[in-house]
Amino acid sequence: MSLGLDDEARIAWLALARAPQVGPVTFFQLLARYGTPLEALSRAGNLRADKDAARHEIEETHRLGGAILCTEDKAYPAALGELSPPPPVLTVFGDQTLLTRPAIAIVGARDASAAGRKIAREMAAALGEAGLVVVSGLARGIDGEAHAATLRTGTIAVLAGGADQIYPPQHEALYREICETGLVVSERAIGRRATAQDFPRRNRIITGLAVGTVIIEAAERSGSLISARMAGEQGREVMAVPGSPLDRRSAGNNRLLRNGATLVRHAEDVIEAISGQIDGLDVRYHPTLPLDPPDTAETPDDSLAERIFEALSPTPIPIAEIARASGCTARQCAARLMELELEGRAITHAGGLASRV
Structure with missing residues (x-):
């Protein structure tokens, strides 16, 4: 694979993003301080960045049929670009044009009830037919039902591990169908197995790609409630399907509704809830405020x-x-x-x- 100057800049960007002690916040702080990833790599002390590993990751991703998107790329999703900070890099397999369409996130319990699964299938299918892309996390239960119902109309699966790491393994066939007709997205490098800390970052991308997030069956302290909180912080619509107070899988949903989430029963309710944020295919996102306030003079303070x-x-x-x-x-x-x-x-x-x- 031939690497030119543009490729070298991309390698530096990826190497900085993959440095062990650099997260999204630190990445953009380094970029603001030094101007370019190359300058940051050469001037910032204690960075354990590996340009050779970044070069290999790009080559291996391309060999597998994927692509690496940086925040400055035109193909990088505008919805994620609104976040503060956005993920510095994404690895994608599949149809990147899905990133240009308005999307709805549908998430919920892994041990979903038969009723919850039915709601997820029917709601996702109807939203897909209405022209919306459905985003979820490829988990068992609600996620899997939402993906399977929208293979034809457009679905995006966001993974906690690398984009080539199929989890759960029971969804291997679904994963491969999504790679063929939809899109698989990950913030992590290919080959990386997911750890507990990767799932909140995955959830942030799921909600960040979407105009709004629908929660279908979520127990208290579940990952779906983390997704709901992140969607709210991102200024996106938070919606929940009400459930029986006798079912622990609906305790989180009902609490969200009590705290002000929009009650939805079917796709029509979802479309009504987000109608003010969609004008044709132009989505009006309401991002979180920037991390930094307007420029102010800084007094040196050694302590x-x-x-x-x-x-x-x-x-x-x-x-x-x-x-x-x-x-x-x-x-x-x-x-x-x-x-x-x-x-x-x-x-x-x-x-x-x-x-x-």
Whole structure:
């Protein structure tokens, strides 16, 4: 495979994004500070970036028939580009044109009831026929039903591991059908097996690709409720199907409805709920506010990094809260967090969160 200058810039972008201590927040902070990934790789200390590994990943992805999309690529989905921050890179297998169409996320319980599965199938099929792409996570239960019902009209499966890692294995046939007629998306490198920390990042992409998210059967403390929270933070419509108070699989749905989620029973309700955000095929997203406030003069403060470190805990908390506890602006906090992350003392997470290592 021949690699030109443009390819070398892409390799540097991927190498920076894949560096072990660099998450999406840190990636764009480094880009803002140094201008380009090449400059960041050469000037930022303590980065364990591997350009050879990035080169191999690009070649192997192309060999498997996939593509790697960077946020600056024209093919990168506009919906994800609205997030703060967006995933720096995506690996995709399948029909990339689906990324240009308005989408609805449908998620729910893995151990879904027969009624829940029926609702997912019928709602997804009707939304597909109406021209919407259905996005989900390829999990058992609700996710699988939503994908299977929209293979013909357009479906996107977002994976927690690499785009070539089929999970769960029971969905191998469905995965291969989606690769043929739909699109498989992952933020992670090919070959990477999913870990627990990868699933919230997957959920953020599922909701980020969509105008709104429909929850069908979700127990308390389920991953689907994390998806609902992320959709709300992203300014997207949060919808839930009501369920029996006697079924634990509906406890999360009913709590969402009590807290203000839009009640939906079928596809018509979903289309009505999002009608104000779709004009033909032009979707009007309402992204979260940028991490940084308008430019303000920054007074040198040698003790700030330690105050921020003291404010951190092992549980991810919003950067705005860390800044408030440390007595600084969000911009100052984000800059010091990047330094702490490069030192291996802190971790920044998607969604404007940070934690202590």
